[in-house]
Amino acid sequence: MEIKHSQFKRCDLVRLSGRLDSATAPLLEEKLEEITEAGRFRLVLDLGDVDFISSKGWWVLINTQKKCKRFNRGEVLLVNVQPQIRDSLELVGMGKYFKIYDDVASAVGSF
Amino acid sequence: MAKVFKTDRRLFAGRYDSLNEIREFVAEAAQAAQLDSQGIYAIQLAVDEACCNIIDHAYGGEGRGWIDCQVDVRSDGLLVTLIDQGRSFDPERVPPPQIGKPLKAVKPRGVGLYLIKKMVDKMEYRTIAEQGNMMRLFKRKG
Numbered sequence: 001m002e003i004k005h006s007q008f009k010r011c012d013l014v015r016l017s018g019r020l021d022s023a024t025a026p027l028l029e030e031k032l033e034e035i036t037e038a039g040r041f042r043l044v045l046d047l048g049d050v051d052f053i054s055s056k057g058w059w060v061l062i063n064t065q066k067k068c069k070r071f072n073r074g075e076v077l078l079v080n081v082q083p084q085i086r087d088s089l090e091l092v093g094m095g096k097y098f099k100i101y102d103d104v105a106s107a108v109g110s111f
Numbered sequence: 112m113a114k115v116f117k118t119d120r121r122l123f124a125g126r127y128d129s130l131n132e133i134r135e136f137v138a139e140a141a142q143a144a145q146l147d148s149q150g151i152y153a154i155q156l157a158v159d160e161a162c163c164n165i166i167d168h169a170y171g172g173e174g175r176g177w178i179d180c181q182v183d184v185r186s187d188g189l190l191v192t193l194i195d196q197g198r199s200f201d202p203e204r205v206p207p208p209q210i211g212k213p214l215k216a217v218k219p220r221g222v223g224l225y226l227i228k229k230m231v232d233k234m235e236y237r238t239i240a241e242q243g244n245m246m247r248l249f250k251r252k253g
Contacts, residue, residue, distance in 0.1 A: 006132060021130050021163075022127040022130060022159075022166070023127035048183065052134070052152075052155065052156075054159045055163075055222045055223050059219050059222075061215070064134065065214060066214055066215065069214065078158065082147055084152040084153075087149070088152075088156055088226065088230070091223060091226070091229050092208060097214050106132075
């Protein structure tokens, strides 16, 4: 899994590529912790190049969402979620915890 | 009765870094069984979740045992059989995930097994004295 982080004035953009499973979820968890520990709670996660997410991956995103939402206007937004990944997210009822955007500009602009 | 066109079997170390190899092994068989792209993703996800449960719960951590994975390419779909020598469990006693709970209250328990059941057409689990724990996952083509 590759993780690219860019910091904007109003939010942080994290672009992921590859697979998010039990082997790689800890790497993402570490990166997201680094961002939230720096006091930044408005995150846009671009999942356009992610082709697999297991429940371990979703838990990293859900725990980060819990943390971000504790702070005023903090939130994790998802972008470019591939259809089969989105289906599995909806199937376990986790879809409602995230706003999903079709492009990065709209997600970044919403903050 | 469905015909079995091809059977393949591999042994994987019970570690997270085996998961990608296991998913690729299953995807290749799923393609041979003519599953569509949604079906291939579904069986990969179910097998991944099952293998994580074996590593986390049956073996209690990484590097403590093996995962024996057999794929049967059948005329009606793909059958994946996973065998481990760890602690067994009763799928009926795993509580379902807390779908619909507010974000603050949601916990990971039960999600893996729930996903497995939803992703495949049939799931069977049993413990056989000489072999270990066996989970069979079937995904119909189409």
